[in-house]
Amino acid sequence: MSATTKVTAAENKLIEDILELVHSRSNILLSSHVGPDGDSLGSQIAFYHYLKSIGKNVWIYNQGHIPHYFHGFKDLDLIVVEPEKWDVPPEGFDLVIIFECTSLDRIGDVSNLVKDNVDIVNIDHHPENDEYGKINYLDASASSAGEMVYRILKKSGYKIDPDTATYIYIAILTDTGRFHFTSTSPECLHAAADLVASGVNVKELTDQIYYNFTEDQLRFTAEIVSRMETHLDGRVCFLTLREAELKERGLKYGDMEGLVEWTMRVRKVQVGALFKDTKPNFSKISLRSQGNIDVCKLAHRFNGGGHSNAAGCHIEADLETAKKILLEALEEILPDDE
Ligand SMILES: [Mn+2]
Structure with missing residues (x-):
């Protein structure tokens, strides 16, 4: 480890256990949550490079769209998002490593490939986790799963080449909102x-x-931002992304990644939300907040989760109804204006 990285004895042991387990296996499946983001993709590709360097067979299967900013990275085709291409080797996977998932079902349809008796390594930095792995390497103080992957690779003796470094950096960069969120620690x-x-x-x-x-x-981002709605004396900002409008422009949800961050660029805003009608009568919501306002707790009330200042959830209703429901919940939790 570098002298500047604090790792406790317990954490050291977990990392050693992961390395030992990885070395003892041959066919390793990597996965992450549905709708992979910069942290999940960067972590998986970096880990892939390490595993290949020690002679392992490795597959990365994820469900959902790749964010637009990932197109153009040369290792992108390592991530297989088409279920029809999710081949299983004849002898099966003998290890599954899952990044940044609070529960096993977060990997979506990839879970159909995970046999009941297969060993799982669970690497996550969310504050709550079901501990579904044989090894559960959990650290809510880590900025990203990528930062945890960094610690594992440093300990492994693997020489982090510029490519691997780039993928870990992407994970950290995107999950800290460009070194902006409170998770931006000295480590x-x-x-x-x-x-x-x-x-x-x-x-x-x-x-x-x-x-x-x-x-x-x-141009579409500008349109959506110009239609933002503010509530509760400007302390809440809502953005709306309609599928029909995306389609008209030949865009996908993944092309609009990061849109929710615009809500927090407004001075007084304490909670920002982006509403997307991903299915009929189904609104997906991304949440952001300032300081002590815990949107992870809020997200729990609506079938979601995440981090205290960045979370996601959904409401089974159209966009306008979903906004009303969320606003009522926000009225309860936001402190009174001074
Ligand atoms: Mn993450």
């Missing part, structure tokens, strides 16, 4: 510094992720 920044020293091209990478809209994407 996370030390890891990032070490990754840059290993060859991450910070400018090129940041451009590729955050300065890479198509004209249509930016």
